[in-house]
Amino acid sequence: MSKTRPPVRTAVVEDAALVAQLLYDFNREFDEPTPSVDELAERVAGLIAGDETVMLLVNEKPDGLAVLRFRPALWSRGLECYLAELYVRPSARGRGLGRALMQATLQQARNRGADTMEIGVDEPDLVARHLYESMGFSNDSGGSGPVMFLYELDLHSRP
């Protein structure tokens, strides 16, 4: 691991194509369906231009990204933050880039006035879970509560 902290910056609209390529690669790597890079780039540009999404990029290339979504909280005065995506290119893993993105993510969330943060993560994704847990996240209220599941539904599927 490098002794200097990997540089993380906030994506601007002009980064939309770079962000879209990373998102596309992310879903292709895990065999998930994905829109085309062009379609993603258009959507990403719109989200970056809006005020409830922040996208963070690590390294100049970039080598990874985090996607944060914000909204007014219900139970507290500030915002709640959802980490929608966290991705580091396969060739750039094992060098602390995910941790650098998470450190910047927490900084951004606090700076914008978020009170809480949530992340959905698959049970077998031990690398990500270890990273989140090392930063204080838990799926059982810090060991004192029940395990929390994330349920989902494709609203276009028919029962």
Add this chain to the structure above:
Amino acid sequence: MSKTRPPVRTAVVEDAALVAQLLYDFNREFDEPTPSVDELAERVAGLIAGDETVMLLVNEKPDGLAVLRFRPALWSRGLECYLAELYVRPSARGRGLGRALMQATLQQARNRGADTMEIGVDEPDLVARHLYESMGFSNDSGGSGPVMFLYELDLHSRP
């Protein structure tokens, strides 16, 4: 269970105090910290007035509520919906009110153009999990994928 479907309506700003009381009772029942009813009412009024939150009430009293949050999706053209809260008064349980709220929730989500919906739920909350599963939700991609956890962090806690 009554043969007529319990009436579900969309809360308007004038319902903010009723909604706040239900939310307050919800958290008190489960020994969770909660703001005062007045503080919740002010926040609820603001959320209802905005365009990314829908609150549904069942029965005139009302006897229960659902809180839906919407935002533009990243992976699809429409919106994504998060069911933030679902609550039925203890005295009104066992009469299908939760199911009526969920049916109205799915209808609202589809009407507003949501492509997907997510819910966080505690592992021991079997009544809620059974209800969600009966409506097509899953925490493992319909049995074909890994279990999904929901991780959270209080951003005001210190590591």
